[in-house]
Amino acid sequence: MKTPTLKNRFWNIIPALLILFSGSPAYSTDDGVVQIYKNATPPFDDQKQVDAVRPLAVNSVQVTERYQGGHFWTETRKDKLQRFSCSQCHNNKPVTIRRAAEVAHGDIVLKHGSASRPLSCYTCHKKDERDFLVTEQGMKVDMDHSYQMCGQCHFRQKKDWVGGAHGKRISYWAGQRLVKNCTGCHDPHSPLFKKRWPATYSPPLTKNK
Amino acid sequence: MDPRKNNSDQMQIENDCRQAKRCGRRDFLKGAAKAAAVGGAAMLTGCGTNMFGSSEEMSLRWKEYFKKNYRLMTQEEKIETVRRLEQLAKIKKGVNIQMSSRSPIEGVLFGYAFNVTRCEGFMECVAACVKENNLDRKSKTQYIRIFEMEHGQMSPEVGNGKYFHEVPVEDHFYMGVQCFHCQNAPCIKACPTKATWQEPDGIVVVDYDWCIGCRYCMAACPYYGRRFNWNEPRVPLKEMTQKQHYLGNRMRAKGQIEKCTFCVQRSREGRMPACVEACPTGARVFGNLLDPDSEIRFVLKHKKVFRWKEDLATDPKFWYFID
Numbered sequence: 106m107k108t109p110t111l112k113n114r115f116w117n118i119i120p121a122l123l124i125l126f127s128g129s130p131a132y133s134t135d136d137g138v139v140q141i142y143k144n145a146t147p148p149f150d151d152q153k154q155v156d157a158v159r160p161l162a163v164n165s166v167q168v169t170e171r172y173q174g175g176h177f178w179t180e181t182r183k184d185k186l187q188r189f190s191c192s193q194c195h196n197n198k199p200v201t202i203r204r205a206a207e208v209a210h211g212d213i214v215l216k217h218g219s220a221s222r223p224l225s226c227y228t229c230h231k232k233d234e235r236d237f238l239v240t241e242q243g244m245k246v247d248m249d250h251s252y253q254m255c256g257q258c259h260f261r262q263k264k265d266w267v268g269g270a271h272g273k274r275i276s277y278w279a280g281q282r283l284v285k286n287c288t289g290c291h292d293p294h295s296p297l298f299k300k301r302w303p304a305t306y307s308p309p310l311t312k313n314k
Numbered sequence: 315m316d317p318r319k320n321n322s323d324q325m326q327i328e329n330d331c332r333q334a335k336r337c338g339r340r341d342f343l344k345g346a347a348k349a350a351a352v353g354g355a356a357m358l359t360g361c362g363t364n365m366f367g368s369s370e371e372m373s374l375r376w377k378e379y380f381k382k383n384y385r386l387m388t389q390e391e392k393i394e395t396v397r398r399l400e401q402l403a404k405i406k407k408g409v410n411i412q413m414s415s416r417s418p419i420e421g422v423l424f425g426y427a428f429n430v431t432r433c434e435g436f437m438e439c440v441a442a443c444v445k446e447n448n449l450d451r452k453s454k455t456q457y458i459r460i461f462e463m464e465h466g467q468m469s470p471e472v473g474n475g476k477y478f479h480e481v482p483v484e485d486h487f488y489m490g491v492q493c494f495h496c497q498n499a500p501c502i503k504a505c506p507t508k509a510t511w512q513e514p515d516g517i518v519v520v521d522y523d524w525c526i527g528c529r530y531c532m533a534a535c536p537y538y539g540r541r542f543n544w545n546e547p548r549v550p551l552k553e554m555t556q557k558q559h560y561l562g563n564r565m566r567a568k569g570q571i572e573k574c575t576f577c578v579q580r581s582r583e584g585r586m587p588a589c590v591e592a593c594p595t596g597a598r599v600f601g602n603l604l605d606p607d608s609e610i611r612f613v614l615k616h617k618k619v620f621r622w623k624e625d626l627a628t629d630p631k632f633w634y635f636i637d
Binding site (some may be wrong): 137138141142145147149150151154155158159171172175188220228257265268269270271276277278279280285290298300301302303304305306307308309 | 336357419420421422423425429432434435436437438441444456459460475476477478479480481482497498516548553556557581583586590591593594595596598599600601602603604605606607608611612613614616617628631636637
């Protein structure tokens with residue numbers, strides 16, 4: 106009987122090797138950008154590293170919730186409202202206002218909620234708490250923290266907003282996180298973006314088309 | 315220096331050659347280079363002032379002509395070059411630009427995500443990009459292209475990139491395309507003069523003055539991310555962004571390649587690129603991939619993301635995601 110030579114043994118091993126490595130991909134996954142960021146060692150202190158970042162603007166307010174990186178800030182709302190506070194007019198005393206018909210909220214178009222169950226003024230504003238918003242659970246919400254109000258129904262969007270997948274940061278990607286409030290982009294009374302013409306256009310890539 | 319001396323130099327070379335009767339190409343070039351150097355020096359001191367503008371401009375342009383590739387420059391040389399370009403812009407066009415050569419921030423790798431669900435095709439990003447990056451208004455160069463796509467379409471190659479009507483249109487979604495700053499970029503490999511490379515913060519940049527305009531990179535890019543200057547770029551001086559970066563939005567010349575740089579002049583200062591800042595719907599997310607707390611990392615972790623033509627293994631740092 107012949108003993109198997111080294112060469113024969115080598116050929117025997119090959120099928121075993123094929124089975125062994127059949128699961129691993131032909132390309133290398135070690136050096137891709139996905140691997141690079143997954144290997145990134147926390148923490149990154151961008152406030153120290155990026156020297157050109159300016160400190161937070163004055164008209165910002167700290168959000169009551171935290172995102173994965175700690176506290177963050179959002180734009181104030183009250184200073185942008187034209188006639189805040191509401192209780193200047195909406196109180197029990199009789200007031201005389203010139204041009205009251207114009208000043209009253211006739212310009213507001215309410216287009217919020219589904220067609221079968223639209224929202225009314227009193228869904229968010231209450232007669233007894235004129236300067237605040239009131240949630241369905243009866244919690245008073247400051248106008249600057251309107252995300253708490255919107256988040257009752259739009260909880261998915263709010264979760265994304267806190268994390269950073271919805272909404273946008275203002276001016277800086279580095280430094281203290283300052284994001285737009287819900288009302289910074291959406292009109293709370295008709296929150297859907299309106300149809301309009303694009304800001305510019307792209308010329309055709311080829312002349313023939 | 316006397317220009318006549320220059321002439322006599324050259325004549326001497328020719329005479330030498332004739333006498334030796336074996337004037338090799340190398341000898342001739344050596345002599346010619348010497349003569350050219352003398353001639354150049356003569357020009358600097360006043361000869362040809364009327365033809366080439368002031369002697370200051372001439373001297374700046376002379377130095378500019380012999381500068382190194384940006385990557386080989388020391389920090390001092392970079393600053394010197396940037397100052398020179400500022401002066402040249404002032405002399406030639408009368409604009410006060412502030413050019414920077416800010417180096418990449420350590421521990422930063424830029425990443426970008428685009429929300430396909432949120433984009434409504436308003437094209438504010440395109441307009442902002444054109445303005446910020448001093449893009450040619452004559453040929454309407456744009457780094458970003460927004461494609462209007464029907465539901466079910468997956469690649470912008472089948473989308474409509476030249477729509478012009480009220481947006482958004484029902485049953486359509488919008489997909490923006492620009493340079494994806496691939497980690498394994500084919501354009502870099504294609505460049506014969508090493509005029510394009512990836513910076514440590516992940517931005518693929520072009521040293522415009524080292525570009526010879528062969529457009530190999532354009533052919534190599536599977537995403538059509540690069541733009542070529544077929545004509546001398548024209549930007550109204552009033553609209554010119556004066557805050558510039560050597561690798562970013564400084565003025566290009568005819569025959570040079572340019573591309574999106576994630577607004578290197580802004581992003582290295584911690585600011586958002588112009589497109590992100592301009593986006594009215596918040597469809598664009600930009601941030602540091604190496605920071606586990608950043609928005610971009612949140613998107614990559616919690617959202618359904620995909621990259622265009624991922625099978626090409628170009629490894630772009632630009633993800634699309636859906637809500």
